[in-house]
Amino acid sequence: MATTVEASLDPNPLTIAGREFRSRLLVGTGKYSSNVAMMDAIEASGAEVVTVAVRRVDLNRANEEGILNHLDPDRFFLLANTAGCYSADDAVRYARLARAAGFNEWIKLEVIGDQETLLPDTTGLLEATRTLAAEGFKVMAYTNDDLITALRLEEAGAVAVMPLASPIGSGLGMLNQYAIRTIKRRLQVPVIVDAGVGTASDACLVMEQGVDGILMNTGIAAAADPVRMATAMRQAVDSGRLAYLAGRMPRREVAVPSSPVSGMLDQ
Amino acid sequence: MIGTPEASGIITLTVNGAPREIPRNSTLAELLGALSLDPRLVVVEHNRTILRDREKYAAQPLASGDVLEIVHFVGGG
Numbered sequence: 201m202a203t204t205v206e207a208s209l210d211p212n213p214l215t216i217a218g219r220e221f222r223s224r225l226l227v228g229t230g231k232y233s234s235n236v237a238m239m240d241a242i243e244a245s246g247a248e249v250v251t252v253a254v255r256r257v258d259l260n261r262a263n264e265e266g267i268l269n270h271l272d273p274d275r276f277f278l279l280a281n282t283a284g285c286y287s288a289d290d291a292v293r294y295a296r297l298a299r300a301a302g303f304n305e306w307i308k309l310e311v312i313g314d315q316e317t318l319l320p321d322t323t324g325l326l327e328a329t330r331t332l333a334a335e336g337f338k339v340m341a342y343t344n345d346d347l348i349t350a351l352r353l354e355e356a357g358a359v360a361v362m363p364l365a366s367p368i369g370s371g372l373g374m375l376n377q378y379a380i381r382t383i384k385r386r387l388q389v390p391v392i393v394d395a396g397v398g399t400a401s402d403a404c405l406v407m408e409q410g411v412d413g414i415l416m417n418t419g420i421a422a423a424a425d426p427v428r429m430a431t432a433m434r435q436a437v438d439s440g441r442l443a444y445l446a447g448r449m450p451r452r453e454v455a456v457p458s459s460p461v462s463g464m465l466d467q
Numbered sequence: 468m469i470g471t472p473e474a475s476g477i478i479t480l481t482v483n484g485a486p487r488e489i490p491r492n493s494t495l496a497e498l499l500g501a502l503s504l505d506p507r508l509v510v511v512e513h514n515r516t517i518l519r520d521r522e523k524y525a526a527q528p529l530a531s532g533d534v535l536e537i538v539h540f541v542g543g544g
Contacts, residue, residue: 228544238542253543256483256536257509259502266508266539283543297538300510300519368544395544417544 210441214413216390217338217359221277222248224407225437226392228417232426235270241420242276244430250276251308251415253283254294273303279340281308286321288328295332306338308362308394308415318368322349326356333357342394345379347386354389361387362394362415365406369418371398374406381409400429400436407440408448478531495527495535504537512536 213220226249232238242250252267271278280298285291288311295307311328313321320343329339333356340360341353350361363383366372373396374380384391390412397403397419406414414437423429476491482498489498495518499506511518514534518527529535 229542230544232542251544252540254510254538255541257502257504257539259483259485259487259537267542268508268540278540280540281543296517297510297512297536298540300517301540415544 210438210445214390216340216412221413222246223434223437224413224441225403225434226251226279226413226415227420227430228415229267229271230417231421235265235267237426238421239270241426241430242271244427244434245420246434248277249279249415251279251281251417253281254298277306278303279306279308281342282310282328284312285310286312286324288324288331291324291328292331295328295337296335299337304338305336306340306359307332308340308342309358310342319364320344322346322352325349326352329353329356329358340392345376345383347379347382350383350387350391354387358389360390360392360412362392364395365393365402366396368395369422370396371402371419371422372396373398373402374409377405377409380406380411384409384411397433400432403433403436404440404443407437408444410444413437478529480529480532481534483535483537489529491531493529494525495529496525498529498535499524499537502537509537509539512538 213222214224223246225245225247227242227245227247228251229238250271282291282294285294291309291311298307299305309328311321311324312318322343325341325343329341332339338359339357340362341358342362343349343353345363350363353361363380365374380393392413392415393406393411394415397406397414397416403414420426420430420433477488478491479486479488495511506521506524
């Protein structure tokens with residue numbers, strides 16, 4: 201039977217490790233032309249979870265502003281990352297520094313294995329996930345679209361697994377939708393697709409696979425008009441989610457008429 | 468200026484990878500003050516140990532040769 205408009209909307213919020221989030225779109229804060237442009241785009245995206253990186257304070261630039269001068273931690277859920285870390289030890293060190301900032305014990309864990317592709321070092325990723333989970337961190341692990349690694353990350357204590365759609369910053373969209381669907385089907389923890397989404401149709405297609413959410417940065421920040429793209433991404437994530445929940449029609453390789461075949465003139 | 472360098476001398480630390488001279492017997496809170504850094508917006512790692520309790524910065528002594536990393540959140544994905 202047909203459902204009402206209200207019932208057809210996404211009935212459940214994104215929930216990770218028991219915490220509910222108001223949007224299935226998670227956004228990064230890198231690569232914006234200005235902090236004002238960043239905040240406008242984040243507002244337009246509707247995101248609650250906002251990623252940040254941990255870096256040295258530049259002591260030679262007096263009064264350089266950290267991102268917390270612009271991003272209100274009472275309104276957004278700060279998810280620190282370990283971007284730029286090439287070993288489990290480095291990633292653990294950055295995660296501990298991020299937790300010491302005092303906002304939460306969540307970490308977007310990246311252990312990168314290769315500078316050209318920024319693909320994950322899955323061995324280091326598993327090691328760091330185990331270490332951090334044992335220390336009480338809520339680990340959201342950025343990984344490739346390999347099912348076995350995803351399963352191992354879940355076993356290791358990750359609260360969410362984040363397979364890439366395609367390499368970080370590439371904007372190539374989802375390269376293997378079968379792999380993403382399989383990971384979503386096999387894991388108990390939420391699956392958030394992270395990286396590679398270039399435009400709204402990419403985001404919609406990702407969400408149509410049934411995953412729990414998308415994390416993106418460059419797809420919005422590197423658009424000519426980030427606020428417009430953030431709005432498009434927000435709508436695409438919602439649309440893809442609704443289409444998944446609605447259940448698409450089966451594909452057929454022959455035409456099936458939409459109008460009655462009877463009642464034609466001169467029959 | 469921090470403390471009284473003429474009375475206690477100068478020591479050299481490594482702060483964020485660069486040498487930095489500070490008056491002997493300075494505390495971490497004094498160093499952050501001299502660097503115009505708000506302790507609430509940074510995290511400090513002192514000789515590889517993260518100093519999680521900001522209340523203790525004012526009592527945290529610094530010694531010659533100490534290695535400090537002062538980090539904060541920046542934009543990232």
